[in-house]
Amino acid sequence: MDMIKKIFNKSSLLVPLVSILLGLIVGAIAMLAGGYNPLVAYSSLVDKIFGSPYDIGETIRAITPLIFTGLAVAFAFRTGLFNIGVEGQFIMGMTGATLVGVLVELPWYIHGPLAVLTGALFGGLWAGIVGYLKAKRGVNEVISSIMLNWTALYLANYIVATFLLEKGQQKSRNVHESALMNIDWLIDIMDKARMHWGTVVAMLCISIFYILLWRTKQGYELRAVGHNSDAALYAGMNVNRTIVKSMFISGVFAGLGGVFEVLGVFGNQTIMASSWGYGFDGIAVALLGGNTPVGVFLAATLFGGLSYGSAGMSFGAGVPNEIVRIVIGSVIFFVAAHGIVKFIIKPFMVKRSNKRKEAA
Numbered sequence: 001m002d003m004i005k006k007i008f009n010k011s012s013l014l015v016p017l018v019s020i021l022l023g024l025i026v027g028a029i030a031m032l033a034g035g036y037n038p039l040v041a042y043s044s045l046v047d048k049i050f051g052s053p054y055d056i057g058e059t060i061r062a063i064t065p066l067i068f069t070g071l072a073v074a075f076a077f078r079t080g081l082f083n084i085g086v087e088g089q090f091i092m093g094m095t096g097a098t099l100v101g102v103l104v105e106l107p108w109y110i111h112g113p114l115a116v117l118t119g120a121l122f123g124g125l126w127a128g129i130v131g132y133l134k135a136k137r138g139v140n141e142v143i144s145s146i147m148l149n150w151t152a153l154y155l156a157n158y159i160v161a162t163f164l165l166e167k168g169q170q171k172s173r174n175v176h177e178s179a180l181m182n183i184d185w186l187i188d189i190m191d192k193a194r195m196h197w198g199t200v201v202a203m204l205c206i207s208i209f210y211i212l213l214w215r216t217k218q219g220y221e222l223r224a225v226g227h228n229s230d231a232a233l234y235a236g237m238n239v240n241r242t243i244v245k246s247m248f249i250s251g252v253f254a255g256l257g258g259v260f261e262v263l264g265v266f267g268n269q270t271i272m273a274s275s276w277g278y279g280f281d282g283i284a285v286a287l288l289g290g291n292t293p294v295g296v297f298l299a300a301t302l303f304g305g306l307s308y309g310s311a312g313m314s315f316g317a318g319v320p321n322e323i324v325r326i327v328i329g330s331v332i333f334f335v336a337a338h339g340i341v342k343f344i345i346k347p348f349m350v351k352r353s354n355k356r357k358e359a360a
Contacts, residue, residue: 015341023331030326031319041317048312049305057193063304067202068257069282070296071209072250077291078213079246080226085130085145086254087279088152089123093255095156096122097262098269101175102164108178115179116259123255124248131247135240157271171270181263196264205253209293222246284332
């Protein structure tokens with residue numbers, strides 16, 4: 001048993017890789033059952049992602065919000081909380097950025113950063129409500145956060161319809177150009193793909209996630225409360241304040257994702273009939289990434305690539321978008337059921353270990 005444990009400790013990257021492979025195989029089986037050619041479909045997917053500078057840029061654009069929402073979920077997980085309200089925090093981030101972008105006129109070097117900070121603050125405060133309810137009233141964060149998703153959706157629609165609406169349309173007025181966060185020179189290089197500073201900020205957030213949780217005293221307290229709140233309280237930590245702080249930081253990550261969808265991609269906010277879905281996809285991204293910052297980046301890259309490349313599968317092989325969701329769902333299943341994956345690869349790993357021993 002000790003030998004097997006050592007094998008899996010040394011091959012921790014193997015399990016998610018095998019999970020992805022199994023997910024792709026299940027997707028291929030689903031395609032075959034539907035009468036589609038999986039080889040043509042997957043090659044069309046790759047062509048769509050890497051076929052042109054525009055496609056590469058749009059793939060990066062699709063990956064960026066998933067990094068933010070994945071970080072939001074993963075940060076809460078690492079501190080012992082299940083933030084299922086990332087979708088609502090994402091929407092509130094959009095709303096905060098839209099309010100400042102539309103209603104305020106300032107020089108670009110103030111306007112853009114102010115809109116970004118406002119959206120991040122909106123997302124953080126919305127998540128902070130969940131933290132407060134849990135810390136002060138003992139309300140389970142899963143229940144309160146998922147209810148606040150719908151509250152955020154309807155509140156955002158009300159704000160847009162009442163204060164920001166473009167006459168005769170179901171969207172807000174466009175944000176002022178001084179608030180936009182596009183990278184014009186990169187847009188030209190990428191053949192008009194919607195490139196923006198959100199991708200750079202997402203990379204910075206990956207570093208902030210790691211430094212904050214594993215290189216600061218505050219991070220130690222956040223993780224300690226997540227591991228055992230009673231022990232943390234006995235050690236003199238303020239558990240209630242730490243819970244609120246954790247949810248606030250998680251909400252800031254989610255809010256930033258919404259900010260750059262407004263300021264970097266669309267330039268306005270529509271009246272939404274349903275949620276965007278990025279928040280719920282962030283749960284899958286965090287799960288696949290093992291709740292680590294680098295893992296979230298890699299998982300977001302996979303999910304974003306599959307989501308954008310699904311158009312290539314549709315046009316190149318006639319595969320419906322639902323098949324892509326089957327692939328993603330299969331990957332999530334195998335990652336969540338990592339015991340199944342380990343059971344599948346255990347004979348191969350043990351055999352490889354025995355060969356090494358015989359060679360030695």
